[in-house]
Amino acid sequence: MLTEELRNEAEPIIEAIYNDTFIQGLIHGNIDAAAVIHYLRADSLYLEEFANLYAMLIAKSDSKDTVKFLLSQMEFLLEGESEAHAVLAQAVDMPYEDIIRDGAWYPSADHYIKHMYFNAFSRENIAFTLSAMAPCPYVYRRIAEKAMARHTFEAGHPYRGWFEFYARDMDDTLDVMLTIIDNEAERMPAEDMKQLRRNFIESVEHERRFFNMAATKERWMEVDVHA
Numbered sequence: 001m002l003t004e005e006l007r008n009e010a011e012p013i014i015e016a017i018y019n020d021t022f023i024q025g026l027i028h029g030n031i032d033a034a035a036v037i038h039y040l041r042a043d044s045l046y047l048e049e050f051a052n053l054y055a056m057l058i059a060k061s062d063s064k065d066t067v068k069f070l071l072s073q074m075e076f077l078l079e080g081e082s083e084a085h086a087v088l089a090q091a092v093d094m095p096y097e098d099i100i101r102d103g104a105w106y107p108s109a110d111h112y113i114k115h116m117y118f119n120a121f122s123r124e125n126i127a128f129t130l131s132a133m134a135p136c137p138y139v140y141r142r143i144a145e146k147a148m149a150r151h152t153f154e155a156g157h158p159y160r161g162w163f164e165f166y167a168r169d170m171d172d173t174l175d176v177m178l179t180i181i182d183n184e185a186e187r188m189p190a191e192d193m194k195q196l197r198r199n200f201i202e203s204v205e206h207e208r209r210f211f212n213m214a215a216t217k218e219r220w221m222e223v224d225v226h227a
């Protein structure tokens with residue numbers, strides 16, 4: 001199965017993400033608050049676009065079950081994931097709304113978002129876009145699983161709820177995404193299947209860059225989007 005292979009290929013990158021500054025900082029509870037704030041500013045905008053991408057995929061879907069899935073995911077995204085963000089906001093002791101007021105598509109987030117949109121705009125088959133989107137739930141779930149397996153988060157740990165959320169709540173999203181990708185891949189020419197692979201692995205790399213973006217507070221040097 002294609003997505004099983006892709007998950008195996010992604011594993012060393014995910015292990016690297018796990019060992020990078022951002023996740024290690026969350027695990028040990030000593031992350032720079034400014035990095036968490038930078039992450040939330042970018043991620044709130046990223047998730048907004050993720051919801052917009054679901055809407056684009058709905059327009060491309062002819063199966064009722066797929067439409068239902070995409071709708072439910074959109075709702076989950078708009079409601080549920082705020083729980084994970086709330087944990088981070090609380091840990092840095094700032095109201096969430098105040099944090100995200102000044103967000104921007106910082107360069108790495110910008111690249112990742114446009115990678116997904118390129119597939120949505122240029123391909124009719126939703127498997128292309130889904131192959132670029134699936135690493136979003138997958139990478140977070142794997143990281144959360146690794147963290148929970150390797151560490152004991154005491155009750156008062158400021159980031160415990162973040163890891164618990166992603167260890168618990170990503171399965172449904174992931175299963176349906178991977179099933180659609182595998183079903184479509186079976187009927188595709190080799191060239192297209194290669195693109196699904198590239199899309200998936202590139203997004204796993206984008207996930208790494210996104211956390212590093214937050215850790216280094218990466219921003220555009222010349223573009224002021226609030227001008």
Ligand SMILES: Cc1ncc(CO)c(N)n1
Pocket residue numbers: 043046047081135136137140207210
């Ligand atoms: C960039 C990014 N990837 C994945 C997730 C998990 O949904 C997230 N919130 N943000």
